[in-house]
Amino acid sequence: MLKEVNSAEFKELAGKGLVLADFFSTTCGPCKMLSFVLKDVEKEFGDDLAILKVDFDQNKELTAEYGVSGYPTLILLKDGAEVGRLQGLQQKPVIVKLVQDNK
Amino acid sequence: MAVNYSFDEHLIDKQAKAEEEMLKKFEAGHYTIQDPLVVYNAYLINPLSAVVCFETEEEVAVTVTVLGKTPQGNMGHTFPKAKKHVLPIVGLYSDYQNKVEIRAYRGESNVITIDVPDVFDGKKVIYSMDTTPEYLQDNVILVSPAGEDLAVAFDYAGDARWHMNVPCVFDVKRLRNGNLIMGSSRVIQMPYYMSGLYEISPCGKIYKEFRVPGGYHHDEFEMEDGNILCLTEDLRSETVEDMCVLLDRNTGEILKTWDYKHFLNPETVSHSGSWSAHDWFHNNAVWYDKNTNSLTFSGRHVDAMVNIDFETGDLNWIIGDPAGWPQDMVDKYFFKPVGNNFEWQYEQHACVVTPSGDVMCFDNHHYGHKEVERDQFLPAKDSYSRGVRYKINTKDMTIEQVWQYGKDRGAEFFSPYICNVEYYNEGHYMVHSGGIAYDADGNPSEALGAFAKNNGGQLESITVEICDNKKMLDLHVPGNYYRGEKLKLYSDGINLELGKGQILGQMGVTKEFETEIPLENSGEMLPDSCNARVEDEIDRFTFFSRFEKGQLVMLLLEQGEEVHRYFISTTAVPFLAMCCGTFLDSDERNTRTSINKNGLKGTYDLRVIVDDKKYETGVQITC
Numbered sequence: 001m002l003k004e005v006n007s008a009e010f011k012e013l014a015g016k017g018l019v020l021a022d023f024f025s026t027t028c029g030p031c032k033m034l035s036f037v038l039k040d041v042e043k044e045f046g047d048d049l050a051i052l053k054v055d056f057d058q059n060k061e062l063t064a065e066y067g068v069s070g071y072p073t074l075i076l077l078k079d080g081a082e083v084g085r086l087q088g089l090q091q092k093p094v095i096v097k098l099v100q101d102n103k
Numbered sequence: 104m105a106v107n108y109s110f111d112e113h114l115i116d117k118q119a120k121a122e123e124e125m126l127k128k129f130e131a132g133h134y135t136i137q138d139p140l141v142v143y144n145a146y147l148i149n150p151l152s153a154v155v156c157f158e159t160e161e162e163v164a165v166t167v168t169v170l171g172k173t174p175q176g177n178m179g180h181t182f183p184k185a186k187k188h189v190l191p192i193v194g195l196y197s198d199y200q201n202k203v204e205i206r207a208y209r210g211e212s213n214v215i216t217i218d219v220p221d222v223f224d225g226k227k228v229i230y231s232m233d234t235t236p237e238y239l240q241d242n243v244i245l246v247s248p249a250g251e252d253l254a255v256a257f258d259y260a261g262d263a264r265w266h267m268n269v270p271c272v273f274d275v276k277r278l279r280n281g282n283l284i285m286g287s288s289r290v291i292q293m294p295y296y297m298s299g300l301y302e303i304s305p306c307g308k309i310y311k312e313f314r315v316p317g318g319y320h321h322d323e324f325e326m327e328d329g330n331i332l333c334l335t336e337d338l339r340s341e342t343v344e345d346m347c348v349l350l351d352r353n354t355g356e357i358l359k360t361w362d363y364k365h366f367l368n369p370e371t372v373s374h375s376g377s378w379s380a381h382d383w384f385h386n387n388a389v390w391y392d393k394n395t396n397s398l399t400f401s402g403r404h405v406d407a408m409v410n411i412d413f414e415t416g417d418l419n420w421i422i423g424d425p426a427g428w429p430q431d432m433v434d435k436y437f438f439k440p441v442g443n444n445f446e447w448q449y450e451q452h453a454c455v456v457t458p459s460g461d462v463m464c465f466d467n468h469h470y471g472h473k474e475v476e477r478d479q480f481l482p483a484k485d486s487y488s489r490g491v492r493y494k495i496n497t498k499d500m501t502i503e504q505v506w507q508y509g510k511d512r513g514a515e516f517f518s519p520y521i522c523n524v525e526y527y528n529e530g531h532y533m534v535h536s537g538g539i540a541y542d543a544d545g546n547p548s549e550a551l552g553a554f555a556k557n558n559g560g561q562l563e564s565i566t567v568e569i570c571d572n573k574k575m576l577d578l579h580v581p582g583n584y585y586r587g588e589k590l591k592l593y594s595d596g597i598n599l600e601l602g603k604g605q606i607l608g609q610m611g612v613t614k615e616f617e618t619e620i621p622l623e624n625s626g627e628m629l630p631d632s633c634n635a636r637v638e639d640e641i642d643r644f645t646f647f648s649r650f651e652k653g654q655l656v657m658l659l660l661e662q663g664e665e666v667h668r669y670f671i672s673t674t675a676v677p678f679l680a681m682c683c684g685t686f687l688d689s690d691e692r693n694t695r696t697s698i699n700k701n702g703l704k705g706t707y708d709l710r711v712i713v714d715d716k717k718y719e720t721g722v723q724i725t726c
Contacts, residue, residue: 032655
């Protein structure tokens with residue numbers, strides 16, 4: 001699953017299983033590129049991974065709660081707990097490794 | 104309109120052509136001491152140099168002397184006897200009718216005039232030089248670039264006597280054969296990763312470019328056998344400035360590689376105030392110590408100087424504030440301060456191991472604390488920098504501060520980045536504070552030089568030499584300069600050797616972006632507003648273009664089904680360590696993307712994706 005969510009939806013979905021949160025901005029080139037990368041990552045993991053895209057500028061409380069200071073930032077959650085974080089644009093193998101290491 | 108395309112010959116090729124033309128003219132004419140062939144800036148990149156060519160009937164040694172504005176400003180050299188003389192003239196003055204004496208041993212002489220234009224285009228390059236001709240003699244103080252101001256060297260009177268008009272950045276050192284070694288002028292990745300190193304004559308002739316796959320940054324060191332230690336990185340990895348290679352002096356081949364992740368864990372190192380995960384170590388200096396067969400690396404972003412065994416790469420010791428390091432490492436590798444007035448160094452540069460085994464550095468003292476003590480960071484106005492010398496005892500693991508210079512000068516000598524110290528002899532040192540910056544209001548700048556300048560600030564550089572605690576020289580110049588180096592322009596070594604230079608080693612394979620952006624060719628040309636151009640070279644090309652912040656941009660090389668993708672970031676990157684802002688553009692929309700040809704074969708169409716459209720450029724790249 002790959003979908004853009006607001007804070008309420010995020011809190012509802014983030015507590016179960018493996019969740020990759022993508023804090024992005026619509027004004028950021030690397031974030032746009034990361035969207036394409038995440039589509040490929042989604043194909044790799046299918047239902048084993050939920051990818052939730054969070055608009056950095058529209059969800060300030062959530063970004064503060066997760067200590068996100070810049071974008072793009074990827075946070076991997078396992079049953080709601082943070083198990084990994086990547087800052088900046090990443091290539092698919094790096095993200096895939098992070099997820100696999102925490103499955 | 105198609106994107107502007109140009110092919111830029113390698114400097115070595117340009118110089119070979121210029122030299123060939125000079126020698127052809129020399130052969131075709133009848134040039135004598137009284138009427139020599141004078142070729143100004145013969146090697147194109149040192150506009151304060153020339154070459155004179157003439158024949159003598161007998162083999163004779165010849166002395167050339169650039170006559171100074173005062174007799175103490177003379178710079179000259181006696182060349183071995185010959186009949187055909189092709190002699191470098193270095194140390195010319197800018198904006199001056201230079202007089203150069205050519206004198207045959209026990210024979211005739213002549214004084215020629217070489218008119219040199221203002222090579223600095225009216226720009227002020229010095230505030231003051233305070234020294235004596237007796238102290239500096241015919242040495243110059245060379246300062247190497249860290250910003251838009253290119254390398255320049257000053258004599259005792261503060262006159263510029265040497266200059267390069269291409270951006271060879273970072274360190275400059277004299278080699279034992281008399282040549283200089285410095286960073287190449289070819290940036291392969293922003294902000295400042297260069298293609299490698301140039302071995303070069305003071306008159307500007309490049310003998311060798313040592314290309315290094317991971318590029319060059321910050322520092323190099325000549326080993327006793329002539330091979331060269333070069334700081335580099337793996338440009339395809341996720342981290343930077345954390346590798347060193349040993350280069351074969353003759354072939355450019357990499358003989359040995361040290362990856363710092365083998366002796367430090369990036370996850371557990373203690374952070375400096377400027378640390379980032381990407382630039383976790385920030386290696387700004389390397390020093391080989393023959394007495395212990397060890398390498399010392401200065402890591403700005405760990406506030407530490409790290410010593411390893413040359414052969415095994417095993418960690419020997421670490422000089423730095425132990426705060427924030429794992430306790431087992433503190434117990435095993437760190438020193439315990441003894442004696443009075445001890446202070447650790449923070450975000451230091453330019454480690455030096457003295458003949459007695461003491462360790463010196465330029466302690467930038469940026470922030471004055473480690474990241475774990477962020478609440479105690481010193482603001483720029485309360486900061487200081489210093490040259491410091493530590494005596495270390497590796498048996499009982501104690502460290503004593505035995506000398507320092509600069510702390511008392513406070514913020515006026517504070518450089519939060521770059522700089523160096525030089526050891527000449529016991530009690531005789533250089534301390535170069537080349538990264539002084541003031542903000543637009545005239546206050547010591549919190550931002551590093553390149554950023555301060557772009558925001559209306561002023562940059563300065565102060566170089567001092569101390570002998571037995573007495574200041575012997577104080578050079579004050581506008582602009583930031585990476586390092587200072589004292590040398591004579593003429594040496595007892597090569598000075599000038601004819602023949603084409605060599606391009607050694609190889610460029611790396613540029614990191615590609617594997618994810619595809621699924622778009623069809625639009626058939627449209629890249630908009631003129633991008634102001635795009637391509638500079639092609641023998642082993643790489645550079646794509647310059649302007650994009651709006653936040654645009655999605657990808658450069659593509661396409662040859663049938665074969666596609667190579669290179670992502671171009673349009674987001675301003677907040678570099679925490681802009682050690683060299685030479686290539687920084689004042690317009691953040693301008694991008695510069697260099698692609699090495701290594702790994703590519705054939706002719707490729709160059710296309711560019713901007714947001715949701717794939718544009719033509721009309722440019723083909725042949726690899």
